[in-house]
Each structure stands twice: as structure tokens, then as C-alpha cells.
Amino acid sequence: MDRRLDFIVGREIGLRQLLNTADALMLLEGAVRAGACGGEIVAADGALLASCGDAGPWKVLRPILVEGEPVGALSLFGAGVTPLLEGVADMLHTALHTLVFGAMKRLLTSETHTAVINQTYDELLETNRRLAQSERQYRELAETLEIKVHERTKELSRAYAAMLQREKLASVGQLAAGMAHEINNPIGFVISNLATLQRYAAKLKEMLAFYRLGCESHLPPPLMNEANERRQELKIDFILNDLDELTAQSLDGAERVKKLVADLRGFSHVDEINEMPTDLNAELEQTLSVLGHEVREGTVIERRLAPIPRVTLRPALISLAFLNVIRNALQLKVPALVLAISTEAGQGQVRVRIADNGPGIPAGIRNRVFDPFFTTKDVGEGTGMGLNMAYQAVNSCGGTISLECPPGGGTIFTIALPEERDAS
């Protein structure tokens, strides 16, 4: 442990530090040899610093000044106040002052030197400490850098992919909406014309029946035979039978097209880019309707949609999330796929669960399924973007998406959305 000496340059230095007793004694002894009876040096506080010989009846007194301040006195004793005694006193006084001044100078020099060395040493220590600290920081940084770069890259590619996807989606949505609009008009008059056609056909059928029942018997036999032949040739009976069926089916089909188009319009939400109170159950229904053609035969979709409060969010985003999670499940290659879709509210949240009876997701890759471009499907089947898009969309809605694979098999995706969102 090094003991530090801290000097204030200019601090007061006492006479005792400037004049050592041996030097003082030597001077006093010289005075005695020169003829004085004795002498003494006394500090200003009365302490005797040095004395020699005897006190005589007479004494000459000289003040000792350090930096102009009287700090002590020199006394010489003699048989009388002689010029010799005065002269010796003056000499001694000068010698003392020279000694003290020299000592002062030496002390100041060495103290300043020490102060400077200490300070330089302090600065060195400080520099060293800072260097060590920054070195440690760099080392830590280097260690975490790889992880950070990895995370950052992941985030970036996620964001980039999401951006791409969102753009694509927006244009797809616009396309869908445009097409829906274009289809909506013709399908409208197709339906109305089909209905009219149905009515017309009924009238024609009635008229034909009237002809057959009322007029056939009055026809001359050759003409009647001809008419029967033509009827069989033209399969009129079959046509009359089939006509109702055909128009009914067409009408039904057209109605379905109309509904699909309406759903598509709603689903793409092109007109609704703002947040609004949204009925998630309705969104789920709409999503299922849009995905209707992707539902393979034998697939069972169970709905357990509880009454839940509306959640304020961008409907396009949340239906996008639903679409991707449900589509992901629908693509599972399971003989008898069962999809259970449920909603519930509680603890300030609305939760949507989409559960399948598939093989589940291996624990090792569970935390990667939301990564962009991550897919386990065959090439060409999945883009690896679906669940990432769902993740992004739910995030944007202020919610969370998580998954669990119960021991019994299958996967449950849970989308949790706060009932009320802080304005942020």
C-alpha cells in the first residue's frame, strides 16, 4: 500500500522543518567561539529550537523571517553589547537566513516535484483505468457482436420481407377488390336474368303443356305423328324436366359467386385502412369463406366462436393473420384434418385459437416457425412467409401470437389481442 503525500504548492512551512537542530547548533557554537557567551534560537510559539553556552547578562536579538513573516528569533548573549557581539549576530543572522532560504527552496522544489510526479502518476492510473475499461467494453462487445449482428440481420430480413409482402398484399388486395367490383355488376344481371329466365321458362312450359293437352287431339294424325317425332328428336320432355334444375343451379351458382365476391371485397378491406372496432368472429367467418376452395374434402372445421367484444384494429391486418394461420393448418397432410377455431375474451384480452390435429411442430424448430422464409413444406408449396406475415400482422395490431404443441399431438396457435389499446 503506497502512502500518498499530497502537497499544496505554497502551503506554510514551519521553521522547524527549515532549520535542523544540528545546523543551528553548529552556527551557535561558531558564535560562542567568536566570543559570545552563548546563544539560542526560539520559534515564534516559544519553543526552543537550539541553544548553546550560557545566558549572559546582555543579549542581542535578531528576528528570523520566513517569507516576510517573523517565525522565530536568534539571541546571542555576551558580557555587554559590543560591536563584536553585534557583528557576530549579524553574520549568524545572515547565515541562518541563507540556510533557511536554501532549505525552503529545496523543500519547495522537491515538494513540487513530488506533486507533479504524483499527479502524473494519478493521470497514468486514470488513463490506465480508462484503457482497461474500454478494453473490457470492446471485449464484451466483440463477444456479443456476433449475436447482435445475427439478431439484427434476422430483424432486418423479417422487416424487409414483411415490407415486400405487405406491398404485394396491398396490390393483391387492390386487384381482388377491383375484380370483385368488375364481377359484381355482371353477376348482378346474370342473377336477375337467370331469375327472369326461370320465370320465362315456366311460362313457356305452361304454354307447351297447354298445347299438348288442349290442341294435340285436334291435329290431323299425320301432323300429330310429325309433332311426336319432333318432340322425341328434340328431347323436349327431358329439356322441360331439366330446365328448372338448370336455371335453379345456375342461379345458385351465381348467388355463390356474388357472395364470394362480397366476401373478397370485405376481406381485402381496401376501403378500410384505418383502425376501427372490429368483430373478430365475423372476420374469421369471412376468412373461412375466402379459403373455402382450399378446404380439402374430409376436412372438418369446428367453430366455437364465443361472443367477444369488438377490438379496435386494422381489420385487413387481422384477417391477414387469420388467413395465414388457417391456411397453414389447411395445408397439413393429415387424412382426417380437424380444425378447431375458437374465440374467447378475458383478462383484458381477446384470444383466438386455431388448433389442428396435425403431427405438431418439433420442439427444435418451434421458435423458428415465425421467421421469414422458414418452411417445412415441399418446395413450391409454401413460401415460408405465411406465419411470418401472421406474426407481423398480429404485432402491428398490438397483439401476440404464440404456439404450443400439446403432448396429445397437434398444434395450437393463439392470437391474443388487447381489448383496449393504449394510444401510442
Place this chain on the structure above:
Amino acid sequence: MIEYDEQQRKLVLKLVYYGPALSGKTTNLLCLHDLLSNEGRGELMVLDTVDDRTIYFDLLPFFYVSPSGFRIKLKVFTVPGQVRHDATRKAVLQRADGIVFVADSQKGEMANNAESFANLERNLSFVGLAIGKLPLVIQFNKRDLDAIITPEEISGTWGPTGLPVVLASALRGDGIVETYEQVVSLIYDALDSRLGLTSRLGVEKADFLRSVTRRQQGYQ
């Protein structure tokens, strides 16, 4: 302040002459030593120099005892102006009560002056002193030379700071005592408001100033 001992009724003050190398700090002290009475004053101590350039410092001490018996020692220091002695400058600057900044008036020296002043600011804050709160007098020395900046240029630069500026020639002895008197007066005022020199300690300003700025007989 270096020391303040109420019991001992003694105050030890520090005045520091700061400035770039060769601006004339040591010459200022030599000049004060010559011009001021040696009564109530110590010897000028010029610590080791190399080629006349200060390596540690110079010291000229003054000692005053008020009629009330209160003692004040005023130690006037110079710092080494050379850049490499920064550690010494910091050491000397500790607990300073006032500063005289000795600038070199020669035209080519303005950059050195500025750098030294910046160094003063830095080092003051290093030793825990605020330049704005410390009595500070600017001296433009070497007015006897020809290639010097004009008083207008000086007041243009320093006028806005409100700091007292003294034009001086340490070589001729002009403005040297004035510089010293000004800074001592400022130091007194600063201490008076802090310690109550007049009211509590019985140290009158006029008496104190007269004592520590007393001129040598025959100069005046």
C-alpha cells in the same frame, strides 16, 4: 486559498501569474520585487530554471499584519509557460485566489495566448475552480516592442468579457504594479464577501492594499 486558520488568525492566499511561455511572467515578479518595498515582504524565490525558462515556479511572498492582529500572507507565484510543464501548472494552480494572465503583445503570439488561456480554463476546472468566479486580470505585456497588436484590437477581443485589461512592459516597469494592485484589490473584495475581512476580521482594504503594494523608496 491555501490556508485559513481562525484560531491562529491567519490567512494564506495564492496569486498566480499564468500565460504562455516567454510572455514575461518571471519578469513581472522580478519587476515587482524591484519596485515594491522589501518591508513586509519575503525574498523572491526563483526556483531552478533551464536557460531562464521556469521549470517549477517563482515565488514572491508578502506578509501583512492588520492593526487588529490578523495576519495575511499573500504568495505570488508564476507558472512555467512551456506546454510540457502542464502538470506543474496544475499543481501551482491549486487553491488559487486570483490570476494574472500575462499575454504577449507581439503579433505572432496570439495563437499562443489563446491556447494558454484555454489551458488555464481547463486546468482551473481540473483543480475545481471556475474561471468566471475567480479574480482575473489580463495583462498585455511587452508594449515596448514594435510589432504588437493595437489597444483597439485588444479591447475588441477582451472588452466584451468585462475583464480588466492592463497594458504593460515588464522590461520598463510600466503597468506591472498596476496589474498587481488591480488583482489584489479584486482578491480582497472576493474574500471580503466570503469571510468578512473588514467586518469580522478587522482587516481594512486600504490598509491591506497599502501594505502589500508599498513601493520602494525613491521609485514612486
